[in-house]
Amino acid sequence: MKIGIADTTFARVNMGRFAIDELKKHSSVTIERYTVPGVKDLPVACKKLFEEYRCDICMALGMPGGKEKDRMCAHEASTGLIACQLMTNRHIIEVFVHEDEAADDAELAWLAEQRTREHAVNVIKLMRPGTLEREAGTGQRQGFSDAGSARQ
């Protein structure tokens, strides 16, 4: 198994580093990293990770800014990432941390690390068929607290 990590220089936190550190804690898979300027460059980075680097699954790590044009960029990037998944029949776990989700830089850094690490664990679980089924319907969230199940 090979995992691709696509990340950006636009992000204000080194999300790729956290993803790689967390993946290594849980498995001995091979990891390929491909860093691009911004989120709109992530779809082709993932496509190359699948086709040229022969990855089986990718994480796309990005940080949209707080302005309307950044939100538009993030939406376009997401659409590209979905298209890439359909073209390649491979999962891309999108880990976007919007700058305005956090109250200050400290919370932004914490959130980016936490969300990246939790999604890295999801990647490991996705590679082990049947594992995520055990958590179905439990209201998992990555970063901030889980929402929990609505049915008590």
Ligand SMILES: Cc1nc2c(=O)[nH]c(=O)nc-2n(C[C@H](O)[C@H](O)[C@H](O)CO)c1C
């Ligand atoms: C407006 C803008 N906003 C963001 C953003 O919020 N987050 C991000 O990662 N990248 C942004 N970019 C850069 C584009 O995603 C892309 O890197 C450039 O257009 C070069 O292809 C742009 C141009």
